[in-house]
Amino acid sequence: MWTDTLIIGAGPTGLSAAYHYRGDYVVVERESRAGGLCRSIYDRGFVFDHAGHIFFTSDPYINDVLTPMLLGENIHWQYREAWVYSKEAYTRYPFQAGTYGLPPGVVKECILGAMEAQRSYRADRRPQNFAEFMEAQWGAGICKHFMAPYNRKIWTVPLQEMSWEWLSGRVPQPNLEEIIDGALQPQPKPMGPNARFAYPLRGGFEALMRGWLRFVDSGRVWLNTRVTAVDPAAHLAVLSDGRTVHYERLISTAPLPEFLQLIAKVPAEVQEAGRQLRTVSVRCVNLGLARADVSERHWIYYPEERPLFHRVFVQSNASPHVAPAGCSSLTAEISYSPTKPLPFEGEALIERAIDDARAVGLLRASDSVLVANEADIPYGYVLPDLRKDAAVARIQEWLRPWGIISAGRFGEWKYLNTDQCFLAGRKAAEQTPAPVTARTFVPPRPAIRLGMGS
Numbered sequence: 001m002w003t004d005t006l007i008i009g010a011g012p013t014g015l016s017a018a019y020h021y022r023g024d025y026v027v028v029e030r031e032s033r034a035g036g037l038c039r040s041i042y043d044r045g046f047v048f049d050h051a052g053h054i055f056f057t058s059d060p061y062i063n064d065v066l067t068p069m070l071l072g073e074n075i076h077w078q079y080r081e082a083w084v085y086s087k088e089a090y091t092r093y094p095f096q097a098g099t100y101g102l103p104p105g106v107v108k109e110c111i112l113g114a115m116e117a118q119r120s121y122r123a124d125r126r127p128q129n130f131a132e133f134m135e136a137q138w139g140a141g142i143c144k145h146f147m148a149p150y151n152r153k154i155w156t157v158p159l160q161e162m163s164w165e166w167l168s169g170r171v172p173q174p175n176l177e178e179i180i181d182g183a184l185q186p187q188p189k190p191m192g193p194n195a196r197f198a199y200p201l202r203g204g205f206e207a208l209m210r211g212w213l214r215f216v217d218s219g220r221v222w223l224n225t226r227v228t229a230v231d232p233a234a235h236l237a238v239l240s241d242g243r244t245v246h247y248e249r250l251i252s253t254a255p256l257p258e259f260l261q262l263i264a265k266v267p268a269e270v271q272e273a274g275r276q277l278r279t280v281s282v283r284c285v286n287l288g289l290a291r292a293d294v295s296e297r298h299w300i301y302y303p304e305e306r307p308l309f310h311r312v313f314v315q316s317n318a319s320p321h322v323a324p325a326g327c328s329s330l331t332a333e334i335s336y337s338p339t340k341p342l343p344f345e346g347e348a349l350i351e352r353a354i355d356d357a358r359a360v361g362l363l364r365a366s367d368s369v370l371v372a373n374e375a376d377i378p379y380g381y382v383l384p385d386l387r388k389d390a391a392v393a394r395i396q397e398w399l400r401p402w403g404i405i406s407a408g409r410f411g412e413w414k415y416l417n418t419d420q421c422f423l424a425g426r427k428a429a430e431q432t433p434a435p436v437t438a439r440t441f442v443p444p445r446p447a448i449r450l451g452m453g454s
């Protein structure tokens with residue numbers, strides 16, 4: 001068959017590209033449901049996500065147009081309750097502005113380190129890597145007690161191998177006064193870009209993705225179909241069911257290294273650039289518990305070596321409709337990679353996550369676990385290592401003349417959240433001019449209530 005634009009992947013980027021594209025398109029998705037990493041997991045009345053997902057944005061188009069269009073009234077707004085558990089104490093996130101409650105010696109080290117960092121700060125001295133950035137930004141104490149161990153745990157590689165520019169707008173950066181304030185008294189209100197966040201009232205995070213499906217032509221979204229080969233010169237894609245698609249332009253949201261493997265003749269230096277892209281995988285252990293209100297928090301960071309998980313997302317606090325009445329649910333997130341393999345698999349990993357949740361006081365010995373499942377995310381985080389940007393630029397430069405746009409979190413190999421993927425999809429669509437005979441663009445209909453059961 002022939003299509004004007006072939007879109008690989010029906011995640012947030014692919015769906016947004018389809019919606020914003022004004023010509024003829026086909027979306028090919030290998031999974032049985034659209035949504036990519038934003039799909040939810042439905043298990044005996046509990047709804048989990050592929051790791052804790054919340055929705056927030058600073059973009060007016062997403063806030064004012066897309067969010068109401070996709071979710072309508074199916075939305076639940078909350079102020080964030082994010083905490084850190086270390087030295088057997090809970091402190092508010094961000095750690096650097098919330099050391100109140102830690103042992104006095106630790107608080108003192110954090111403050112003295114932050115003061116020293118401020119004193120020796122030089123605007124003309126650019127940090128060379130993430131480790132240097134942290135030390136210059138927050139000082140030795142905060143690095144020792146949170147930043148270094150937590151980031152080493154989640155990123156799985158030495159922090160000297162990582163860049164730091166990706167942090168901008170993502171991690172709150174309190175000033176010295178806020179650091180001292182947060183040491184002397186409990187932090188009064190959440191700070192940072194996701195201090196107030198949204199989550200679908202019903203249906204899990206996937207409800208946001210189902211929103212798109214009301215605005216894109218379902219006949220053009222082919223599920224359970226994988227793109228197995230691409231011939232960029234012939235503008236031809238081969239699908240897992242044996243069909244071939246001739247396209248004019250291609251938008252791929254597949255992970256860049258995987259996408260390169262679909263193409264037969266990739267120059268050696270582009271292949272080498274693909275091999276330089278590293279990802280951090282995440283394994284989620286999802287637990288459904290026969291106890292209400294297991295925690296009043298939304299999520300908790302764990303910088304210490306034990307527990308195994310680096311973060312627990314209290315899924316049942318994301319919305320009142322993601323766990324059965326009288327129950328709670330948690331997702332324990334464990335990052336892994338070739339440099340930090342998972343120590344256990346399957347039942348053993350679940351048992352260990354339960355033991356660790358008990359050890360940190362989240363679960364009681366008497367708690368009964370009604371549901372336990374795992375979700376694996378092989379491509380979880382783009383590892384912002386120092387060579388990444390040059391490698392991505394080289395690959396994109398090679399793809400462009402073939403009419404191929406690689407977009408989205410793993411297509412651009414950038415730390416993008418869902419809202420940024422919506423924008424990435426729109427940008428990819430806009431960069432893909434429709435032919436003169438394009439169908440007329442239909443503006444969004446007013447959103448209707450989803451009313452999905454959990």
Ligand SMILES: Cc1cc2nc3c(=O)[nH]c(=O)nc-3n(C[C@H](O)[C@H](O)[C@H](O)COP(=O)(O)OP(=O)(O)OC[C@H]3O[C@@H](n4cnc5c(N)ncnc54)[C@H](O)[C@@H]3O)c2cc1C
Pocket residue numbers: 008009010011012013014028029030031035036037038050051052053054055056225226227228253254255258282377379380381407408409410411416417418419421
């Ligand atoms: C641990 C974790 C926590 C996160 N938390 C948040 C959060 O709180 N808030 C937030 O906004 N975002 C969060 N995100 C990010 C969010 O999940 C991603 O930004 C978003 O899903 C990326 O969208 P995408 O469409 O670019 O890629 P994906 O969601 O990965 O979609 C790509 C799609 O392409 C398909 N595909 C790939 N190859 C092929 C092929 N050959 N043929 C056919 N189909 C193919 C895949 O099956 C997939 O459906 C989180 C991500 C992770 C890993």
